[in-house]
Amino acid sequence: MGRTLVSITQQLAQAEQRLGRYRRALTRADQKIFDDLFALARRRLAASSMAADPLPMQVILLGMLIGTASAVAGLAARVEALEHDRPHLPRLDS
Amino acid sequence: MTARTFRAWILDLYPAPEGMVLWLKAGVEAGGRALRVVDDLPMSFFIAGESARLRAVWRGISGWGRGLSLGKARRFEIHRGREIDLLAVTAPGPLPYRAAVRDALAAWPDLAFYDADLDPAMVYCVERGVFPLAECDFVLEGTRLRSVSTGQTRWDLAADPPPFRMLTLRLTGELRDPSRGYRAPLEIAAPGLATRVCDWADPRALVAAVRDSLAEYDPDVLLTAWGDSFLLDELLRRARECGAELPLNRDTRRGVLRKPERSYFSYGRIVHRAASVWLFGRLHIDRQNAFLADEYGLDGLVELARTTLQPLQQVARTSSGTGISAMQTAEAYRRGWLVPFRKREPEDFKSALDLVRGDKGGLIFQPEPGLYEHVLELDFASMYPSLMVKYNLSAETVGRTCPKCKSSAPGGAEGSPSFPHSPSSDDRPPSSPFPFSQHKLGEGERGVEGSPAIIPEIGYPVCQCRQGIVPLTLEPLLEKRLALKRAARAQPEGPEREVLRRRQVALKWLLVTCFGYLGYKNARFGRIEAHESTTACGRDTLLRAKEIAEERGYRFLHALTDALWIHKQGSTDADHRALVEEIGRETGIRIDIEGVYRWLAFPPSRQYAANPVANRYFGAFEDGTVKMRGIEARRHDTIRWVREAQGEMLEILARAENAAQYRARLAEVFALAREKLAELRRGEVAPRRLAILHRISHPPEEYKANLPVALAARELAAHGVHLSPGESVEFVLTRGGGARPYDLWRETDRVDAARYRELFLRMLESLAVPAGCDRAAIVAELDGIRQYPLPGMARVPVGGLLPAAA
Numbered sequence: 001m002g003r004t005l006v007s008i009t010q011q012l013a014q015a016e017q018r019l020g021r022y023r024r025a026l027t028r029a030d031q032k033i034f035d036d037l038f039a040l041a042r043r044r045l046a047a048s049s050m051a052a053d054p055l056p057m058q059v060i061l062l063g064m065l066i067g068t069a070s071a072v073a074g075l076a077a078r079v080e081a082l083e084h085d086r087p088h089l090p091r092l093d094s
Numbered sequence: 095m096t097a098r099t100f101r102a103w104i105l106d107l108y109p110a111p112e113g114m115v116l117w118l119k120a121g122v123e124a125g126g127r128a129l130r131v132v133d134d135l136p137m138s139f140f141i142a143g144e145s146a147r148l149r150a151v152w153r154g155i156s157g158w159g160r161g162l163s164l165g166k167a168r169r170f171e172i173h174r175g176r177e178i179d180l181l182a183v184t185a186p187g188p189l190p191y192r193a194a195v196r197d198a199l200a201a202w203p204d205l206a207f208y209d210a211d212l213d214p215a216m217v218y219c220v221e222r223g224v225f226p227l228a229e230c231d232f233v234l235e236g237t238r239l240r241s242v243s244t245g246q247t248r249w250d251l252a253a254d255p256p257p258f259r260m261l262t263l264r265l266t267g268e269l270r271d272p273s274r275g276y277r278a279p280l281e282i283a284a285p286g287l288a289t290r291v292c293d294w295a296d297p298r299a300l301v302a303a304v305r306d307s308l309a310e311y312d313p314d315v316l317l318t319a320w321g322d323s324f325l326l327d328e329l330l331r332r333a334r335e336c337g338a339e340l341p342l343n344r345d346t347r348r349g350v351l352r353k354p355e356r357s358y359f360s361y362g363r364i365v366h367r368a369a370s371v372w373l374f375g376r377l378h379i380d381r382q383n384a385f386l387a388d389e390y391g392l393d394g395l396v397e398l399a400r401t402t403l404q405p406l407q408q409v410a411r412t413s414s415g416t417g418i419s420a421m422q423t424a425e426a427y428r429r430g431w432l433v434p435f436r437k438r439e440p441e442d443f444k445s446a447l448d449l450v451r452g453d454k455g456g457l458i459f460q461p462e463p464g465l466y467e468h469v470l471e472l473d474f475a476s477m478y479p480s481l482m483v484k485y486n487l488s489a490e491t492v493g494r495t496c497p498k499c500k501s502s503a504p505g506g507a508e509g510s511p512s513f514p515h516s517p518s519s520d521d522r523p524p525s526s527p528f529p530f531s532q533h534k535l536g537e538g539e540r541g542v543e544g545s546p547a548i549i550p551e552i553g554y555p556v557c558q559c560r561q562g563i564v565p566l567t568l569e570p571l572l573e574k575r576l577a578l579k580r581a582a583r584a585q586p587e588g589p590e591r592e593v594l595r596r597r598q599v600a601l602k603w604l605l606v607t608c609f610g611y612l613g614y615k616n617a618r619f620g621r622i623e624a625h626e627s628t629t630a631c632g633r634d635t636l637l638r639a640k641e642i643a644e645e646r647g648y649r650f651l652h653a654l655t656d657a658l659w660i661h662k663q664g665s666t667d668a669d670h671r672a673l674v675e676e677i678g679r680e681t682g683i684r685i686d687i688e689g690v691y692r693w694l695a696f697p698p699s700r701q702y703a704a705n706p707v708a709n710r711y712f713g714a715f716e717d718g719t720v721k722m723r724g725i726e727a728r729r730h731d732t733i734r735w736v737r738e739a740q741g742e743m744l745e746i747l748a749r750a751e752n753a754a755q756y757r758a759r760l761a762e763v764f765a766l767a768r769e770k771l772a773e774l775r776r777g778e779v780a781p782r783r784l785a786i787l788h789r790i791s792h793p794p795e796e797y798k799a800n801l802p803v804a805l806a807a808r809e810l811a812a813h814g815v816h817l818s819p820g821e822s823v824e825f826v827l828t829r830g831g832g833a834r835p836y837d838l839w840r841e842t843d844r845v846d847a848a849r850y851r852e853l854f855l856r857m858l859e860s861l862a863v864p865a866g867c868d869r870a871a872i873v874a875e876l877d878g879i880r881q882y883p884l885p886g887m888a889r890v891p892v893g894g895l896l897p898a899a900a
Contacts, residue, residue: 005453039704046459046653050633052451052551 040067103256109188133239137191140180140208161186172490188214210435261313297332322380323368344375357820366820384410394600414607452552452626456655460706463698471688477656478609488562489621550634575601689715695864714748735783785836802833
């Protein structure tokens with residue numbers, strides 16, 4: 001109804017498809033990371049849509065970065081909690 | 095001739111050579127009889143163009159005779175935002191009106207026509223202040239109607255429907271489409287009438303039984319199953335063959351009206367509308383062909399006929415979009431505004447960046463797949479129509495400003511398109527507050543004259559000085575639906591409450607469709623910029639709700655256009671009420687608590703387990719009721735065996751109080767699954783429960799691959815069954831990769847258990863994967879290789895690169 005442009009959801013799917021050969025040349029382990037990165041971008045599609053960027057890959061990459069940073073922050077919090085419980089462990093920043 | 099008064103309902107109305115024919119239905123106390131009367135209905139259309147051209151048209155039409163009268167007129171043209179000069183052509187009745195429009199269009203196709211395709215029933219209702227199925231007081235002189243009046247309005251909550259006399263015609267046995275070859279004796283039934291069952295082998299007796307039942311019972315409504323596509327035509331054919339009369343109409347001057355079948359694209363899929371058979375003086379409703387009637391029944395159809403001013407037979411066969419369009423046309427006609435014919439409003443010019451900003455739909459926050467506890471679901475009540483009313487979003491108000499608001503409009507020009515209005519990064523900051531926020535209206539507030547609202551993201555100004563045609567149409571509709579919902583809630587469980595529920599559901603579909611029609615290029619009161627503005631306001635409203643919820647400590651899980659799913663450990667009912675009050679106050683749109691889920695599952699994508707899927711979820715509310723969307727038990731294309739099994743499994747899971755109990759109860763689900771699969775292996779599942787319903791997208795002969803649907807469609811075609819794109823085929827998967835149409839199933843056919851097991855497994859995945867159980871584990875569990883509980887099942891949610899920060 002009334003849509004002229006492809007939606008951000010379709011643009012992400014097209015971007016993933018365009019990179020099919022790139023993905024093929026990755027190792028199996030890296031292919032899993034590739035798929036996970038796109039999953040992270042997918043979960044942030046609402047923000048990508050609001051950005052209305054004429055170059056959608058920019059916001060898709062930003063979604064991957066934010067997802068990765070969020071995961072790192074989660075791990076850091078867990079490490080901190082472990083360090084707190086086990087003070088004898090060598091600290092990450094030491 | 096002396097005049098007499100008559101109190102009755104307007105059962106049906108349609109044009110005829112003598113004017114408008116009305117069928118009046120008296121109350122039971124007056125014998126319940128039906129009466130045919132005739133009224134006059136002059137109808138006008140208008141032509142716009144240069145003065146010299148209009149003078150030439152005047153001279154041309156003057157020569158036609160036919161009782162046409164001509165005159166000058168000046169009327170409001172909504173797309174131009176002002177009154178324009180016109181040539182008015184008035185015909186003495188609806189049929190001469192149609193003929194004059196047709197000839198004028200052929201003679202001057204380049205001129206702009208208005209009011210040129212009005213429905214005579216609508217015009218009659220507006221002119222006389224009545225509506226279909228209204229109870230009215232009539233003054234009659236013979237069969238001529240002298241006056242009509244009613245104390246009712248179409249917005250009344252308490253309005254009894256006419257006391258319909260209803261006769262049912264259907265084939266006995268299970269409900270199956272006879273146009274696919276199914277035959278069973280014909281059953282003729284009506285309250286207080288001995289049910290007749292007639293065999294097709296004796297057509298003379300069959301036709302006589304139908305004729306006698308019609309004569310004896312004189313029904314107002316003929317309710318059939320496949321009456322449109324098969325039954326009535328077949329009965330008339332048999333009557334002709336044996337030289338018998340079969341007057342299906344009450345109006346003996348008319349034959350039945352047949353409208354051909356058609357296939358068309360709608361929302362990216364092909365839809366088939368069966369042929370239809372219309373009666374005169376008697377209403378034919380085919381329950382298999384009535385649009386959405388399964389959801390709201392005859393009560394909903396009556397509500398729609400009254401609200402949209404369309405006769406009952408018409409409303410039963412047209413979409414909600416047609417209903418909303420009819421209401422807008424009626425509203426414009428009532429106000430004396432011009433109704434455009436073949437709209438000539440191209441989309442305004444926009445830059446590529448404008449298009450990227452504006453050409454978007456509702457906001458969708460994808461959920462992280464997994465199983466969650468204590469989830470609150472909030473739904474905005476009729477979000478889009480409410481926004482259209484609140485911000486006056488209409489074809490003629492968005493991007494157009496009037497003299498009063500000229501001074502304050504940022505890009506508007508009086509009465510003309512103000513696009514492109516592309517706020518640059520200098521005048522529009524990338525973050526809140528948007529200009530829209532400054533104009534944001536609280537609950538019950540309205541826009542201020544002279545102060546146009548500015549749409550967020552896209553910056554279109556919206557004139558607030560004159561209410562637009564779309565909000566004018568929607569406002570009473572929203573109020574009536576809300577009042578019906580409140581009245582239903584106030585009633586105890588029972589038939590009266592059910593009637594109110596059906597009526598409000600029928601209106602809900604009008605409200606759902608009104609947004610789509612705002613952007614539909616052929617809708618006469620549609621304009622893409624108004625459509626874009628509605629979604630932009632919707633996105634802003636949803637984001638504001640998200641911000642408020644997060645400020646109050648809720649974790650945001652999922653949102654879909656006008657609904658959001660949030661979680662806060664230990665939140666209480668009082669917290670939830672405070673939250674919805676604040677969101678309602680801040681956004682100006684009412685938001686309701688749909689419920690609190692004990693547990694809620696978001697299944698992952700089937701292609702990749704880390705990928706989320708929007709609008710696919712299921713969960714149990716605190717009272718144990720289950721809500722599901724997008725999963726097998728809810729989908730129309732799921733086979734009955736799988737759907738019923740998933741329903742039973744969800745009943746088991748609904749007893750779980752939390753996610754841990756959910757996982758524990760999966761053991762019962764797997765036990766049930768093993769039983770069901772054993773029944774399948776033993777051949778104990780009836781083919782009926784395994785039949786797959788599939789809509790065909792091409793004519794059967796155009797399928798190139800040997801897909802099961804193609805095999806079934808071709809076999810039906812070989813048996814003389816004509817199928818059009820958009821029609822559905824039911825088939826059963828057979829051994830060796832084959833498929834047999836269900837209607838041609840033979841005792842010797844064997845079901846392909848392996849392929850049905852696969853369908854069953856996919857259904858089971860929807861339930862088990864969100865709890866951390868992958869496909870390999872499910873298969874192992876079903877095969878009895880491993881014992882429950884399975885290792886790794888406690889990991890919730892699944893998927894993802896790494897665990898996310900809390």
